[in-house]
Amino acid sequence: DIVMTQSPDSLAVSLGEGATINCKSSQSLLYSSNDKNYLAWYQQKPGQPPKLLIYWASTREAGVPDRFSGSGSGTDFTLTISGLQTEDVAVYYCQQYYSVPWTFGQGTKLEIK
Amino acid sequence: QVQLVQSGAEVKKPGASVKVSCQASGYTFTSSSMHWVRQAPGQGPEWIGIIHPSGGSPVYAQKFQGRVTMTRDTSTSTVYMELTSLRSEDTAVYYCARRPPDGYSYIDYWGQGTLVTVSS
Numbered sequence: 001d002i003v004m005t006q007s008p009d010s011l012a013v014s015l016g017e018g019a020t021i022n023c024k025s026s027q028s029l030l031y032s033s034n035d036k037n038y039l040a041w042y043q044q045k046p047g048q049p050p051k052l053l054i055y056w057a058s059t060r061e062a063g064v065p066d067r068f069s070g071s072g073s074g075t076d077f078t079l080t081i082s083g084l085q086t087e088d089v090a091v092y093y094c095q096q097y098y099s100v101p102w103t104f105g106q107g108t109k110l111e112i113k
Numbered sequence: 114q115v116q117l118v119q120s121g122a123e124v125k126k127p128g129a130s131v132k133v134s135c136q137a138s139g140y141t142f143t144s145s146s147m148h149w150v151r152q153a154p155g156q157g158p159e160w161i162g163i164i165h166p167s168g169g170s171p172v173y174a175q176k177f178q179g180r181v182t183m184t185r186d187t188s189t190s191t192v193y194m195e196l197t198s199l200r201s202e203d204t205a206v207y208y209c210a211r212r213p214p215d216g217y218s219y220i221d222y223w224g225q226g227t228l229v230t231v232s233s
Contacts, residue, residue, distance in 0.1 A: 010157035049223035086178055097218035101174040104157045
């Protein structure tokens with residue numbers, strides 16, 4: 001199984017500042033035949049299911065604010081939130097869909113400082 | 114709009130079985146596979162398996178092989194997930210979650226979740 005490891009486990013950022021969440025996979029998520037990274041990011045607020053933010057490592061889902069961006073390739077990926085807003089307080093998860101079983105990171109809790 | 118509506122919370126004793134339903138609407142049911150994912154308290158999501166509503170065998174995570182069965186009813190646009198031989202570690206919120214029509218296995222829509230509590 002591919003192991004997904006996020007860092008940090010928690011993060012406190014001031015309103016208006018930027019936040020960076022990292023995700024490392026135990027093997028490459030880059031599929032050579034289509035040059036795509038099989039990595040998604042989700043946001044989960046208390047009592048709600050996760051919400052898709054980013055897929056293909058950097059493609060923003062429709063309706064997701066452009067302050068959310070994804071980057072990285074191979075085994076190292078980053079979710080960046082620029083200009084933190086109160087509604088961004090949540091737990092963020094990465095997920096690989098390169099191979100079965102599809103696996104998630106342990107989560108990064110983002111709070112306001 | 115896409116909606117996935119799940120059945121209500123369940124409380125089960127160890128060794129029992131639970132069957133969770135998920136009714137889809139707002140899209141062509143047979144065009145998208147459905148994942149089942151669970152999330153134990155304070156933990157990250159865990160993938161259980163996937164079923165294609167139009168046919169074919171489900172694919173299960175090895176961890177759940179022999180204990181999980183996923184089925185579908187196209188007449189009601191509903192998928193089901195049954196988990197047997199429940200133990201306390203199965204206490205979690207269970208989600209159905211749609212694979213997008215492009216066929217790649219990220220998740221674009223989630224059900225509201227069904228809390229399954231296993232306790233004696």
